[in-house]
Amino acid sequence: xxxxxxxxxxxxxxxxxxxxxxxxxxxxxxxxxxxxxxxxxxxxxxxxxxxxxxxxxxxxxxxxxxxxxxxxxxxxxxxxxxxxxxxxxxxxxxxxxxxxxxxxxxxxxxxxxxxxxxxxxxxxxxxxxxxxxxxxxxxxxxxxxxxxxxxxxxxxxxxxxxxxxxxxxxxxxxxxxxxxxxxxxxxxxxxxxxxxxxx
Numbered sequence: 001x002x003x004x005x006x007x008x009x010x011x012x013x014x015x016x017x018x019x020x021x022x023x024x025x026x027x028x029x030x031x032x033x034x035x036x037x038x039x040x041x042x043x044x045x046x047x048x049x050x051x052x053x054x055x056x057x058x059x060x061x062x063x064x065x066x067x068x069x070x071x072x073x074x075x076x077x078x079x080x081x082x083x084x085x086x087x088x089x090x091x092x093x094x095x096x097x098x099x100x101x102x103x104x105x106x107x108x109x110x111x112x113x114x115x116x117x118x119x120x121x122x123x124x125x126x127x128x129x130x131x132x133x134x135x136x137x138x139x140x141x142x143x144x145x146x147x148x149x150x151x152x153x154x155x156x157x158x159x160x161x162x163x164x165x166x167x168x169x170x171x172x173x174x175x176x177x178x179x180x181x182x183x184x185x186x187x188x189x190x191x192x193x194x195x196x197x198x199x
Contacts, residue, residue: 010052015077017045023126026089030131030153090151094162094190100128105147105164108137129161146170151196160198162190 021041029037104122107113113120120135127133131153139145144166151160165171174195177187188196 007052007056010048010055011073014045014048014052015073017041017048018077021045022086023089026086026093027126027130030150093151094196097128098191100124101147101149101162101164104128104135105137105145108139108147109143109145140167144168154199158199160196163195163197164193165195166193 025034025037104113104120108115108120113122115137118136118138120137122128122133122135124133128149129135130150134150136148136150137145146163146165146167149162149164151162153159163170163174165174171193174187174189174197178189186198190196
């Protein structure tokens with residue numbers, strides 16, 4: 001196998017690992033499991049990345065033009081997945097799955113979906129709610145609904161979620177929290193009755 005072919009294969013493997021890691025960790029890991037997955041991933045991907053980059057830099061210095069392109073692609077994928085992709089994935093998940101979340105709430109309101117112990121186990125790929133695909137949902141005696149779709153189940157007491165609420169007291173509290181400088185970054189209004197909460 002030629003040097004050029006080896007570099008291409010290693011570039012594809014490394015870029016694929018980095019690209020798969022972000023959505024996998026976003027949708028399928030939470031809490032302490034995230035740390036294990038991250039370290040396991042580093043044991044595999046980091047040595048391959050270092051080997052690839054060192055080899056490509058050496059060949060780029062030797063004026064092998066293909067190495068410069070592979071190096072550039074590898075670095076761009078690595079930087080993008082390290083610094084920007086989780087935030088972008090979160091925004092895309094909200095934008096393109098908003099109606100699916102709303103549909104779950106509407107089906108719960110009319111009794112088409114039933115909650116067991118305040119949870120609906122929803123089957124979708126990728127998960128609609130991180131950490132088990134469970135939607136935490138409840139209804140007051142007056143029919144006001146609150147639903148929690150986890151973005152990150154967190155570790156210990158930390159979590160972040162999209163919360164839908166029709167309860168006036170909750171809406172007032174979230175609106176008040178958004179104005180409070182100490183708390184404002186933890187609560188963001190996404191749409192009417194929808195809030196992203198980081199606790």
